Amino acid sequence: MMQNNVNNTNYVSEFRQDFAIIANWVKFGTKVLDLGCGDGELLQYLRNSLEVKGYGVEKDDAKWLACMQNGSNVIQMDLEDGLSGFEDQSFDTVILSQTLQAMHHTEEIVQEMLRVGREVIVTFPNFGYWRNRLQILTGNMPVSKTLPYQWFDTPNVHLCTISDFDQFCKNHNITVLERRVITDTQAVEFMPNLLGNLAMYRLKASS
Amino acid sequence: MLENNSVGIVAPQNAHFDTPLTLKSGAVLPTFDLAYETYGTLNHDKSNAVLICHALSGTHHVAGKYSENDKYPGWWDNLVGPNKPLDTNKFFVIGVNNLGGCHGSTGSASINPATGKPWGSAFPIVTVEDWVNSQARLLDFLGLPSLAAVIGGSLGGMQALQWTLAFPNRVRHALVIASAPNLTAQNMAFNEVARQAIITDPEFHGGDYYAHNAIPRRGLRIARMLGHITYLSDDAMGAKFGRKLKNDIQYSFDAEFEMESYLRYQGDKFAGEFDANTYLRMTRALDYYDPALPFNNDLTAALKQAKAHFLVVSFTSDWRFSPARSREIVKALLDNELTVSYAEVTAAHGHDAFLMPDAHYHNILRTYLSNIEIGGNDAK
Numbered sequence: 168m169m170q171n172n173v174n175n176t177n178y179v180s181e182f183r184q185d186f187a188i189i190a191n192w193v194k195f196g197t198k199v200l201d202l203g204c205g206d207g208e209l210l211q212y213l214r215n216s217l218e219v220k221g222y223g224v225e226k227d228d229a230k231w232l233a234c235m236q237n238g239s240n241v242i243q244m245d246l247e248d249g250l251s252g253f254e255d256q257s258f259d260t261v262i263l264s265q266t267l268q269a270m271h272h273t274e275e276i277v278q279e280m281l282r283v284g285r286e287v288i289v290t291f292p293n294f295g296y297w298r299n300r301l302q303i304l305t306g307n308m309p310v311s312k313t314l315p316y317q318w319f320d321t322p323n324v325h326l327c328t329i330s331d332f333d334q335f336c337k338n339h340n341i342t343v344l345e346r347r348v349i350t351d352t353q354a355v356e357f358m359p360n361l362l363g364n365l366a367m368y369r370l371k372a373s374s
Numbered sequence: 375m376l377e378n379n380s381v382g383i384v385a386p387q388n389a390h391f392d393t394p395l396t397l398k399s400g401a402v403l404p405t406f407d408l409a410y411e412t413y414g415t416l417n418h419d420k421s422n423a424v425l426i427c428h429a430l431s432g433t434h435h436v437a438g439k440y441s442e443n444d445k446y447p448g449w450w451d452n453l454v455g456p457n458k459p460l461d462t463n464k465f466f467v468i469g470v471n472n473l474g475g476c477h478g479s480t481g482s483a484s485i486n487p488a489t490g491k492p493w494g495s496a497f498p499i500v501t502v503e504d505w506v507n508s509q510a511r512l513l514d515f516l517g518l519p520s521l522a523a524v525i526g527g528s529l530g531g532m533q534a535l536q537w538t539l540a541f542p543n544r545v546r547h548a549l550v551i552a553s554a555p556n557l558t559a560q561n562m563a564f565n566e567v568a569r570q571a572i573i574t575d576p577e578f579h580g581g582d583y584y585a586h587n588a589i590p591r592r593g594l595r596i597a598r599m600l601g602h603i604t605y606l607s608d609d610a611m612g613a614k615f616g617r618k619l620k621n622d623i624q625y626s627f628d629a630e631f632e633m634e635s636y637l638r639y640q641g642d643k644f645a646g647e648f649d650a651n652t653y654l655r656m657t658r659a660l661d662y663y664d665p666a667l668p669f670n671n672d673l674t675a676a677l678k679q680a681k682a683h684f685l686v687v688s689f690t691s692d693w694r695f696s697p698a699r700s701r702e703i704v705k706a707l708l709d710n711e712l713t714v715s716y717a718e719v720t721a722a723h724g725h726d727a728f729l730m731p732d733a734h735y736h737n738i739l740r741t742y743l744s745n746i747e748i749g750g751n752d753a754k
Contacts (some may be wrong), residue, residue, distance in 0.1 A: 198711065220711065228720070228734055235715055235741050242704065242716045252705045 184352040185365055186212045187260065189288055192345070192369050193217055197259035200224065200284065202246055202276070202343065205265035207234035214239070225227050247272050250279040264289045264363075265313075268323040274339070281341065281372040293348070295328030296364040306326045312351075329360040345369040381413040381462055382491050383614060384438035386478060389515045395508060396471075399743055402500035405487060409471040409478025410434045412461035413454060414546045416518075421749040423507070423518050424465045425509060427533035428448065429650060430601070430656045437462075452731040459740035464748065465522065471509045474500040474655040478719040482651030495581030502529070502663040506536045510544065522746055523547035527728035531658065532663045538701035539665055539678040547746055548680075549739070551687045552728040554699035555673050556664040561694060564604050565657035568597035572650045581651055582594065590650045595641035599652055602640050607691035607724035658660035658693060673706040683713040685742045686736070689727040690720050694698065715742070 186209055193199060195217045198339050204223030214217045223241040225231045234241040242253065247270065260282030263276065268291050270276050280287045292313035293299075299309035308318040316323065327335070329348065336343050348355040348363030353362035386409050404721045409435050411543035416423060427438050428449070437454035454460045454467055471479040474497065484495040513521070516739050524545050526534040529555025537545045557565075572578060575593030579586045606614075615633040629635045669675040684707050697718050707714040719735045721727035727735070 195547045222708070222714075226585060231717060232734070232737055235738070235745070238745060240713055240715050242708075242714070244701075244716075252701055252708065254709055257709070 169243035182352060183212070184349050185264070185290055185367060187288075188349070188367055189213070189264070190216050192286075192288055193260050196220075198257075200253065200258045200261045201264045202261065202280070203269075204234055204241060205230050207237040207241065209262070209264055210234070211237050215291065232352060246270065246276055249275060250283050252304040253283045255282050256285055258284045260286050260288060261286055264288070264290050267291045268326050271324060273325045275336075277339070277341070281370065285371065286344065287368075287370040288335070289332075289370060291305070291327065291332070291366055292362065293329050293363050293366045294326040295330060295350075295360040296350070297361050300361075311364070329363065329366045332366065332368070336368075340373045342371050342373045345366060345372055352355050379457050381438040381455050383441065384411055384413065384435075384448075385440070386411055386434060388478065389512055391508075391511055391515070393511075393663070395504070395511070397498050397501055397504045398501045401506040403480065403498065404592075405627050406473060406480040406508065407478070407484070408434075408473065408508060409475075410512060411436065411448075411469045412516075413437055413439075413467040413469075416746060419749040420518055421522060422465050423468060423513075423516075423521050423522075424460065424523045424525060425468045425470070425513075425521050425537075426460075427505070427509070427530035427537075428439030428469070428472065429526070429528040429530045430653075430660070431644070431650045432530065433475065434469040434471040434479075435477070436467070450729065452729075453736070453739065455489060458588075459736045460525070460743055461740075465743070466650065468512070468516070470512055472500070472505045472656075474652055474659075476652040481649065482581065482655070483649050491585040493583075493653065494584055497651065497655070499658055499662075501659050502532045502536050503540065505533055505659070506540050509533070509537075509712075510541055513544065520544040521709040522544065523549060523743070524749055525549040525551070526553070526745070527551040528553055528725065529563055529660050531695075532660070536663070536665065537679065538682040538684075542679050544682040545682050547685070547742075548682045549685045549687070549742065550703060551723060552689055552692055552695045552700075553703070554695050555666060555676075555702050557660055558699075562661045564600060564694075565661055568600050569654050569657055571596035571600070572654060575650075578650065581654075583650070586657060591645040594645040594650045595638075595655060597744075598644040598648075600639040602637055604694045605725040607693065607722060609691060610723050610726075613722065628647070673702060674709040675712055677703075677706045677712075680710065680712060682708070684715070685738075686714060686716045687728075687738060688716075688718050689723070689725070689735075690718060691722050692727060694725045 173329050197219055199219045199221045201223045204225050207223050210223050212222040214221055223239050225232050225241055227246045231241055261280040267289055302309040347367040348359035350364045389408045391406050400528045432449050435448040437448040437451045456463050471477045474481045475478055482493045486493040524534045524537045531550040534550050538548045572590050572593035576592035577588040578590040618632040624630055629638050666673040666676040686700050686704050688697035704716045716737050723730050
């Protein structure tokens with residue numbers, strides 16, 4: 168009796184515009200580190216589309232296991248402790264996908280990513296999105312597709328707007344190579360801090 | 375009674391080697407024997423073999439029982455069997471007793487062909503490198519070109535790592551569990567105390583106690599008691615025994631606390647079945663293993679020749695082989711751009727956790743092993 172446990176036919180149930188943009192920023196066959204990789208869906212996507220050599224970092228036991236089940240390399244560690252297990256400039260791209268807002272040591276992790284990666288991709292839900300603003304105006308903490316938590320159970324501790332993050336990069340001498348803003352699958356060019364719900368940045372350390 | 379996912383009744387086998395083996399120390403073993411067991415069926419293209427390397431007190435008897443009436447199965451029976459994490463429906467699994475051991479492989483208690491008497495103190499010091507070289511001979515003996523995987527915990531993990539360095543083309547996956555790239559001074563210090571307990575036992579006779587019909591039981595017992603303390607975490611000992619007394623306080627030095635009874639029981643049991651010379655040599659092999667030493671203590675440089683895919687696992691409460699030591703291995707593997715996953719399992723049992731059937735730990739091993747591709751779907 169043989170088992171065929173390697174299942175590479177997991178269909179991505181929903182088109183992920185953010186994955187497509189990230190894949191557009193990652194070069195074929197390069198080395199990628201995905202921080203807070205969850206079940207490894209993004210790594211799998213990048214592996215299948217670009218044959219990257221990918222590693223994930225995940226703290227949670229169940230997600231770690233799911234990531235391994237998806238056939239990814241995954242290192243169990245807490246991002247809050249930094250990236251001391253990784254050498255300077257040892258990855259082509261280091262990705263932090265929709266995790267920045269849940270980090271306590273925000274400045275440290277961004278600096279660590281810039282140390283380890285030649286390029287860095289950071290994505291986060293834009294708190295300045297008009298629907299969030301509207302919910303604040305009506306007197307409630309925003310709950311939406313990109314911010315799916317109630318105020319009392321949210322893991323998010325450092326929410327920011329696109330304008331805030333632009334300023335952060337300027338203050339920390341970080342070069343923004345590219346910025347894309349989307350709402351669901353639509354690119355947002357006009358008034359992105361108001362009309363975009365997901366911000367995506369391609370960064371590198373300023374030389 | 376056997377469980378229905380046991381490998382069943384097994385029998386040890388013996389491999390005899392006539393070609394001399396030169397050891398790391400320079401000593402030469404003219405001939406030697408290795409005791410081994412196998413479980414599962416070798417597939418047609420011989421791509422499903424997995425070697426299990428044992429730790430300090432392990433043996434080749436990894437799984438199954440020798441008879442229906444055996445009280446205990448092999449030492450890693452919870453891992454190995456049909457539909458277990460190391461699935462014998464898929465893999466051909468080999469357990470081997472290390473050289474210098476006392477369960478069938480050539481060691482101090484074996485007869486030295488040159489003298490017709492037990493080797494005793496004359497049996498050479500063997501190292502992790504020597505073990506791996508002798509295990510490679512066993513692969514040749516079994517007609518196996520390579521291993522799908524090598525697995526080991528603790529000292530066994532060092533052998534798994536060493537396999538990837540000595541025979542990078544003969545091993546595809548290495549599972550290095552609760553291990554370290556070398557021992558810390560504190561870790562070696564425990565070994566030294568254990569050895570001193572044995573060596574200073576009047577019954578030790580310089581290691582030639584066989585000729586005196588003696589056994590350095592007291593030394594071996596103390597060595598094992600010390601070992602057991604370090605294999606458990608403070609919390610695990612607290613949970614298991616706490617300050618529980620067997621009876622009221624007696625104002626004596628008898629085993630009044632349950633912890634004392636446990637240690638004495640474990641020590642006595644071990645002293646009755648294990649060879650002191652083997653214990654000395656196993657601890658010395660632990661002390662000496664240091665693959666980075668010839669590379670100016672640069673582990674990254676030392677691991678450069680490895681090609682295998684790795685799974686490294688540590689346990690949060692293991693202070694004798696702490697997660698930090700496993701992370702050193704992981705970093706060196708990452709530096710060499712090798713394929714590696716690392717799990718830090720939350721467990722209360724200390725170093726012993728690697729032998730426990732913790733559900734998450736076993737899921738990790740099951741998942742990793744099930745992802746290993748083997749050729750020819752003709753394993754039974």
